[in-house]
Amino acid sequence: MGRIILGTGSSLPSKVVTNEDLEKIVDTTDEWIRTRTGIQQRHISTTGEYTHVLAARAAANALEMAGVAAEEISLIIVGTISSHMLMPSCACFVQKEIGAQNAFAFDLNAACSGFLYALDLADKYIHSDKEKKILVIGAETLSGRLNWEDRNTCILFGDGAGAAVVGHSDSDRGFVGVNHFSDGNLWNLLYMHTAESTNPDIKVKDWPGAHIFMEGREVFKHAVKAMDDAVRGLMQKTGIGLESVKLVIPHQANIRILNNLVERLELPAEKVFINAQKYGNTSAASIPIALDEANRDGRIEENDLILFCSFGGGFTWGASLLKW
Template identity: 60%
Template sequence: MRRAAVLGTGSCLPERLLTNAELEQMVETSDEWITARTGIRTRRIAGENEQNYQLAAQAARRALDAAEVRAEEIGLIIVATISPHMLVPSCACFVQTEIGAAKAFAFDLNAACSGFLYGLDVAAKYVAADPNMKVLVIGSETLSARVDWEDRNTCILFGDGAGACVVGSAEGRGIIGSRLYSDGSLWNLLCMDSPASRNPDLIAPASKGCFIQMAGRDVFKYAVRAMENAVTDLLTQQQLSIQDIALIIPHQANIRILDNLAERLGAQPSQIFCNVDKYGNTSAASIPIALDEAVREGRLHRGDKLLLCSFGGGFTWGSMLLEW
């Protein structure tokens, strides 16, 4: 049986490392406070020649190399992001030009931290409709451009980076199923205003600026429960248990969410992939960066069952099951 499968992965992180000690000089916080509450010790911050699309393009090149696929073979490019350097054209169009994927069509997808999962699901459906198609799915963020560096509750959490994968048809492995959800009624708990309106009649009266705003405690409560339910529903649908899963890659939000999720699922520590300590929360980029690291560290083997799950602004959340 042929399925849409991940043929290769890649990632790209900015050069600059921002430590908790450096943040102590910027806002009222401490390394101990950040580490205890988030598990984050460092994060990467984009600099010159590290625009969102440039990070995305480099991650894409590495995924193409790993898949042994040429850019000219790509039929579609999807970039999941909430921090493009321009609103128009899309980040995906810039990536297309950067890598020379002249035959592809391209668009961005905004589902916040769940964007990569949504993108993979879209890619799987295109490949199911045309088994000869190859799709480049990228999660890429430069959130350093979209945080309030005077708000210690958010600026300590987020980092920049990109991860990518090539999706195509494969025999006997691939995406088994997914469960995707959203609830727009809770938008105000995790949101980011758009740039100020040029039309005075459309100016949002409560706008604080184009940066991330988050009610951390409420988000924590919803995130753990939502991801747990998404995973449980998918496993039940596929008649599997958590013990059947070789590796779980959750969205890397903070260590307390990951620990609580693992406990609720009854997962062993060895089943959970975690790199939040190194990169912080990179939103749509977190799962593909972690997936690429897991692949390159030899954590996945042919036939392993891999579980991805995420939660983000919208609210959006979901899970996906793959056979590697």
């Protein structure tokens, strides 16, 4: 162990879009959305609130909590699928925004699992060099990657960012274990194209646009089983029972997925942190936003075992266990 989270932070756009607001632009109702997803509202970016801007704000909040200066950061990893540019990376823009002049920076694309994958990578970097302090960020502006005429997807997603500062500790606190997976064979159940190719030889036939496509029912079935299996596998690998876990922070996909996961794992409701009703699905940002909220609300104490699990496009999924 010995690689711990020193501080957390999050940032959300100021604009809130309610289900009633969506009723005015797409064929849906508040009741329909609540019944199927549990989501009541989501935050949507406005002028200038690019992914890296939200990420930098979250990073600044995490640095402040950790008592770490931006110049002390060695590496910035941003989990995102919605940076406003493909190049430079969102992480490079964050580096510029916060003045982390001594860091190198890159993005990680694992959809909704991006933050957990990035946390695992940070843990291994610090294992090889305990002097490193690393910013791990999940940030998305999926509002710019949605078909706002598709009621099956546009109701689900929101914008936001969450961050954690990871560093070395001489204690026995830290990362206990991970159990991560992917399956590219199922890519066509949840995907998003980039801009259309300008090379005619490699153009995607019948290119449908650069926004999210999802087979909701199939994703639901795979997501619940995959996270259930990942959590059980992790508990078996670590030899720790679920009853020892203080708090479970899952990816905030939607309430139906979360309720089914809780039921399968036989978890008491008070052990599971859920905020999807307020923010919707913020993809890679969902777990770090929830983590920061739980942390600042006093739901986490030193030496608590915290369990994370996620599922996203790719497919990517997994679980992580942390001794706080």
